[in-house]
Amino acid sequence: MSQPVAVHFIAADLGTRILVFDASFRQVGTGVGWLQLQLGRGIYKARFEAGDRMDDELFEVGDTPITVKGKALSFSSPIPLNNTSTNHEYHYYPSRDLASKPPLATPGVGGQVYVFARDSRQQYNQPPPGPPQWQGLCVRDARHAVVFDIDPKGINAPQNGFASAKLELNPGLYFLEQPDCAHTDMVLKLPFVVCEGWCTHIYVDSKDACKPDSPSAPANDAQRVLDLAGAAMVMLRLDASTQLDEDVARLSEIARQGLMHSQEAVSAQELEEMLEGKREFPMLGLYAAHVLLARPEKNWDKVARIAQHLVRWLGNGHPDVNVLLGLCARHGIPVDQPESAVWPPLLATSWDLAIANGIEPDNLEGRGDWQRQYRTGGSMWSCLYAPKRLAELAAGRAVRSTSFRGPPVLKARDLAQAAGAVLAAIPRAPAAEKITEAIDWKHKLITALRTPNPEWPPFEQAVRRRVLDLLGDEDEPVTFNEIRTHVASLAAQFRVPAEEAGDVLGTLLQQMRD
Numbered sequence: 001m002s003q004p005v006a007v008h009f010i011a012a013d014l015g016t017r018i019l020v021f022d023a024s025f026r027q028v029g030t031g032v033g034w035l036q037l038q039l040g041r042g043i044y045k046a047r048f049e050a051g052d053r054m055d056d057e058l059f060e061v062g063d064t065p066i067t068v069k070g071k072a073l074s075f076s077s078p079i080p081l082n083n084t085s086t087n088h089e090y091h092y093y094p095s096r097d098l099a100s101k102p103p104l105a106t107p108g109v110g111g112q113v114y115v116f117a118r119d120s121r122q123q124y125n126q127p128p129p130g131p132p133q134w135q136g137l138c139v140r141d142a143r144h145a146v147v148f149d150i151d152p153k154g155i156n157a158p159q160n161g162f163a164s165a166k167l168e169l170n171p172g173l174y175f176l177e178q179p180d181c182a183h184t185d186m187v188l189k190l191p192f193v194v195c196e197g198w199c200t201h202i203y204v205d206s207k208d209a210c211k212p213d214s215p216s217a218p219a220n221d222a223q224r225v226l227d228l229a230g231a232a233m234v235m236l237r238l239d240a241s242t243q244l245d246e247d248v249a250r251l252s253e254i255a256r257q258g259l260m261h262s263q264e265a266v267s268a269q270e271l272e273e274m275l276e277g278k279r280e281f282p283m284l285g286l287y288a289a290h291v292l293l294a295r296p297e298k299n300w301d302k303v304a305r306i307a308q309h310l311v312r313w314l315g316n317g318h319p320d321v322n323v324l325l326g327l328c329a330r331h332g333i334p335v336d337q338p339e340s341a342v343w344p345p346l347l348a349t350s351w352d353l354a355i356a357n358g359i360e361p362d363n364l365e366g367r368g369d370w371q372r373q374y375r376t377g378g379s380m381w382s383c384l385y386a387p388k389r390l391a392e393l394a395a396g397r398a399v400r401s402t403s404f405r406g407p408p409v410l411k412a413r414d415l416a417q418a419a420g421a422v423l424a425a426i427p428r429a430p431a432a433e434k435i436t437e438a439i440d441w442k443h444k445l446i447t448a449l450r451t452p453n454p455e456w457p458p459f460e461q462a463v464r465r466r467v468l469d470l471l472g473d474e475d476e477p478v479t480f481n482e483i484r485t486h487v488a489s490l491a492a493q494f495r496v497p498a499e500e501a502g503d504v505l506g507t508l509l510q511q512m513r514d
Contacts, residue, residue, distance in 0.1 A: 004038035006065040012072035015254030017049040051075025051257040077253045078205040078232040086120035090160045098164045107147050108170030111194035115165050119206035122161030133206045134163040142173040171196045171317045173342050181225050189384040190228040195314040201234040229379035235282045255287040260380040266291045304328040319345040326359035344382050351382045373457040442471050459494045
C-alpha cells in the first residue's frame with residue numbers, strides 16, 4: 001500500500017471555503033483560505049466556495065506532493081468590486097469618487113454614513129422604464145424621524161442606475177428606510193450604527209419584486225427594487241483614506257455572505273489578526289466573533305479578545321459589541337461592559353443571542369421590545385418590516401402602557417391569573433374561578449375581538465386570531481389555561497417576553513369591560 005502524500009490547497013481569497021471529496025464523494029477535509037491534507041493515491045475533487053459562487057477542481061494524487069489552486073470566484077456583491085459578477089465601471093468609479101467627497105449634509109457631528117444604492121442589472125445610460133429603484137429611500141434616526149431624503153436630495157443618476165448620499169451624523173442608531181412597492185403603507189427598515197470617528201459604508205443592490213394590482217389580485221410583472229435586507233456594510237476611520245480598500249472589502253463580503261449562509265468564511269490567519277487587534281476592520285471583527293460563536297465548542301476567551309478590540313475602536317455605541325461583551329460576562333470572562341442604550345443590534349444573530357441571554361439594556365427608553373415584532377426573517381440583518389406610522393404607534397403604545405393602571409395583576413407573568421383578574425373586574429361578575437358559569441364569556445370575548453385593529457403590531461394580531469380560532473368551535477370547551485398556553489407559544493415564536501405577553505392578553509381581554 002502506497003504511503004499518503006502531502007496535498008496543498010490554496011484559494012484565491014483568504015475567505016474562500018475549501019472542501020475536499022474522494023472518489024466515493026465522501027468529504028475528507030475542509031478549510032478556509034488554505035488547507036493541507038495527507039491523501040493516498042486516487043482521484044479527488046476540491047470545491048472552492050466564495051459568496052454565491054463555487055468551482056470544482058478534479059485532481060489526481062500519485063506518489064509526489066501536489067498543490068491545487070482555486071480560481072478567483074466572481075461572486076455577486078452589493079459593493080461594486082473588481083472580479084465580481086455584479087461590477088460595472090459606471091458603478092465602480094462613481095462609488096469611490098463620491099465616497100471621497102465631503103458630506104452632502106451635516107445633520108449631526110462626530111461620525112458619517114455613506115450610502116450607495118444601485119441596480120447592477122441596469123445598462124449604462126438607459127433610464128429605468130418606471131420610478132427609480134430608490135424611490136422614497138431615506139435615513140431616519142432611532143425615533144424614526146426623517147434625517148435625510150436620499151430621494152430626491154441625494155446624488156442620483158437614474159440613467160446609470162445608482163443613487164448616493166454621504167452625511168455627517170451624531171453617533172447612534174439610524175435606519176435606512178424605503179416603502180414597500182407592494183404595500184406602500186409599510187416600510188422596510190435596515191438598522192445601522194454611526195460611531196465616533198468612523199464612516200459606515202452601506203452598499204445596496206436591487207432585486208426583482210412583484211406589485212399586486214390589488215391586495216387580493218395576482219401579482220403583475222416584476223419590477224426592480226432595492227434589496228435592503230441584502231445590504232453590505234463596511235466601516236472606515238474618518239482619519240484614514242476614504243477610498244474603500246479592495247482587498248478588505250472583498251474579504252469582508254466573503255465573510256458576510258459566509259455568515260449569512262452559515263458557512264465559516266474567516267481564515268485562521270484573518271482570525272488570528274483579529275484576535276491580536278492588528279487590523280482595524282470592525283465589521284470583519286464582528287463576523288469573526290460570530291464565526292467563533294457558531295462553532296460547537298465555543299472559545300469565550302477569543303470572543304472576549306475580539307470584543308475588547310472592537311470596544312476600544314468603536315467605543316460603547318455599537319449594540320452588537322455590547323451584546324458580545326454581555327455574553328462573555330455571562331460565561332465568566334471578565335470584561336469592561338459600559339452602559340449603552342443603543343438598540344437593536346444590527347446582526348440578527350446578535351439579537352437572537354441577546355434575547356436568549358437577557359442582554360437587552362435596562363435603561364432603553366420603552367425597552368424596544370415592540371421592535372422585535374416587526375423583524376423580518378431570512379436576513380442576516382435585523383431588518384424591520386413595519387407600518388409607516390411606526391413612530392406614532394410606538395408613542396401611543398408607550399402612553400397606553402403608562403396611563404392604564406387597571407388591576408395590578410395585568411402585568412403578572414401568570415397569564416391565566418391576568419385573564420381571570422380582568423374578567424373578574426367586569427361589573428357584577430362573580431369570582432374568576434366561577435366566571436364560566438356566570439356569564440357567556442366566550443361570546444363576549446368573540447364580540448370584542450371580531451373587528452381587527454390595523455394599528456396592532458404583529459404579535460397582538462396573532463394573539464387575536466389564535467384566540468378567535470380557539471373560541472370558534474362552540475361545542476369544544478376552552479379554558480383560560482388553554483388560552484394562556486397558546487399565547488405563551490406565540491410569545492416564544494415572536495420572541496416576546498412573558499411580561500409583555502401578559503400585557504397583550506390582558507389588553508385584549510380588558511375590551512370585554514367596555
